[in-house]
Amino acid sequence: MNTEFLEALKDLEKEKGITVEVLLEAIEAALLSAYKRNFGSLQNASVHIDRETGDFKVYSQRVVVDNVDDSRLEISLEEARSVNPSYELGDVVDTEVTPRNFGRIAAQTAKQVVVQRIREAERNIIYEEFANREGDIINGVVQRVEQKNVYIELGKTEAVLAPSEQMPGENYHQGMRLKAYIIEVRKTTKGPQIMVSRTHPGLLKRLFEMEVPELHEGVIELKAVAREAGYRSKIAVYSRDENVDPVGACVGPKGMRVQTIVNELNGEKIDIIKWDPDPSKFVAASLSPAKVVAVEVWEEEKVARVIVPDYQLSLAIGKEGQNARLAAKLTNWKIDIKSESQMEEIYKQEGYTEYYQEDYAE
Template sequence: MNSEFLEALKDLEKEKGISVDVLLEAIEAALLSAYKRNFGSLQNARVHIDRETGDFKVYSQRAVVEEAQDDRVEISLEEARKIDPRYNLGDMVENEVTPRNFGRIAAQTAKQVVVQRIREAERNIIYEEFSNREGDILTGVVQRIENKNVYIELGKTEAILTPSEQMPNEEYRQGDRLKAYIVEVRKTTKGPQILVSRTHPGLLKRLFEMEVPELQDGVVELKSIAREAGYRSKIAVYSKDENVDPVGACVGPKGMRVQNIVNELNGEKIDIVKWNQDPSKYVASSLSPAKVVAVEVWEDEKVARVIVPDYQLSLAIGKEGQNARLAAKLTGWKIDIKSESQMAELYPDYHDQADLNGSREDYLTDDYVEDYNSYPAADELLEEDEK
C-alpha cells in the first residue's frame, strides 16, 4: 500500500460518503485476521496503517508480567526493561513481525474490504432514502414477475409488490409503468427490501394530494377513506373555508382530477362526500349516490338507522352490500338501512309523523324523534346483525 492507495480512498470518501478512517480501520481489522489465518499465529498482534504514507506494519503484543508463562503472549518484567527501562507490570511490549510476503495478501484483503464497505454504504444510502419515504408514492417499471411477486425497478434498487398487495383486477407485465404506495422498508443481509402496495388506502390519499392543490395547501382536508381496492372507494373531505367546495375541488374541472386517479387505479369507482360534524348528516352523505329520507343515531353505541325511499334501497345497500359496507368504514358507524315501506310496517304512524313531501329534507322531524323509542333500540340492532 502507498500514498496512491490513500488518494483512492479519499476519492471514495467524496463519491460514496464513506470516511477514510472508517475504511482504514476496517482494513486493519481484516489484515489482522488475514495475518493470523495465513501465518498460524496464536500471539496477540496489531496491524497499523500509516495515515500519511499508506505503509502497513504488523506488531506482536506481549503483556509485561512478573514471570512469563507463554513467550508468545507474555514477557517478564526483567526482559521488558532490557528493551526499555520505562516498562512496568501490565504494559504491552510491541515488536514488528511483518512477514516479507505479506504485501500480496494485504492488497487482496484491502480490495475485498473496500468493495464490501462500498456495497454496505450504498445499501445504507438506499435504505435511508426510502425509509424516510414510508407512506409515500413511488413510480417504477415492472422488471420481472416471480412466484406471483412483482418486482418494480427503481434505479439502484427494486421494490416488491406481493400478491396480497396487488389489485384483483390488474394484470402486470414486464415494462409496465405504475405507481405504488411504500408500506415498509426493511433492512436485510442482502440490502434494503422495499415493500409496496396497490391496495393500501394510503395510495388513494397520496394520489388525491398529488392531483388536488387545495389538499396540498391545507385548504381542503381529507378526513377519512374507505377502500375496496379495484372496485370502489369513498373519501370524505372538508374545508374550513366556506368559499371552497371541498367535493368540487377534488372532482376538478369537468371531473378531470378524479378521472386521472380513476385511470391510475384502472377504473376503480370513487365516491367523494362532504364530511360533516353532525353524524346524521355525515352518515346520510356517506351513502352517496343513494338519497336518504331520514337518519336516527345512537351516539354512545355509534349506531345509525337510515331510511331511504323504496326505489333507493338496493342502491343504498349496493352490490353485495358494498355501498353500505364502505359507508360504515368511512364514518366508523354501524349503519342499519331501512326502506320507507319497511319503516311503515315497523311503525304504522310513520307516514303521519314524517313530512314525506316537504320539510323532511333528509332527516327525521321532531315528532318522529319523540316516538322513535317504539322502534328497536341500538343494542337490538346489534343483536340482529350478529344473528
C-alpha cells in the first residue's frame, strides 16, 4: 500500500460517495481476517493502515499479567516494562508481527474489499432511488421471461413482473416496451428487487395523472378507482373549479387522452364518472352506462337500492355482474339493483301505490 493507493481511494470517495475512512476500516478488518487465516489464528492481533503514507502493519496484542500461561496472548510485567516503563498490569502491549510476504496478500485483499464496497454502494444508491418511487410508474423494456416472471430492464437494474401482477391475455416478449406500477422495493443480498404490477389500480391513476394536466396540477381530483385489469375500470373524478368539466378533461379532445390510456392497457374499457358528495347521485352515476330511475339510500349501513328501467337491468348489472361489482368498489357502498317491474311488486307488497322517481342521467 502507498500514497497512490490512498489517492485512488479519495477519487472513489468523490465518484461513488464512499468515504475513505470507511474503506480503510473495511480493508483493515479484511486484512486481519487474512492474517489470522494464513499466519496466526490463535493469537490476538490488529492491523493498522497509516492514513498519511498508506503503509500497513500487523500487531500482536498481549495482556500484561503476573504469570504468563500463553505467550501468544500474555506478556509479563517485566518484559512489558522493558518495552515501555509505563505499562501496568492489565494493559495491552502491541508488538509488530508483520510477515515479510504479507504485501501480496494485502494488495489482493484490499482490491477485493474495495470492489465489494463499490458494489454495495451502487446497490444502496439504486435501492434508495427506487424505494422513494414506490407508487410510481416505471417505463422499461422486457429483457427476458423466466418461469412466467417478466424481467424489465431499467438501466442499472431490473424490475420483476410476477405472474399474479400480469394482465390477463397480455403476452410479453423480449424488446417489448411497457409501463408498470412499482408496488414494492425489496433489499436483498444481490441488490434491490423491484416488484411491479400491470393490474394495480394505482397504474390507472398514474396514467391519468400523466395524460391529464388538470389532474397533475390539482384542478381535478381523482376520488376513487375500481379496476378489473384487462377488462373494465371505473374512475370517479371531481373538479375544484366549477368552470372545468372533470369528465371532459379526462376524456380529452376527441377522446384522445383516455384513448392513449386504453391503448396502453391493451383495450381495457374505462368508465369516467363525476364524483358527487350526494351518495344517491354518486351511486347512480357509478352504474354508467346504465340509466337510473331512482336511488334509495341507508347511510348508516352504506346500502343503496337502485331502480333502473326493465330494459336497462342487464346493462346495470353487467356481464357476470361486473358493472355492479365495479360500482360497489368505486363507491364503497353495497348496491342492490332492481328493475321498475320488480320494484312495483315490492311496493305493492308493502302497500304503496307508487315510488319516487328522479332523473339521474347526467
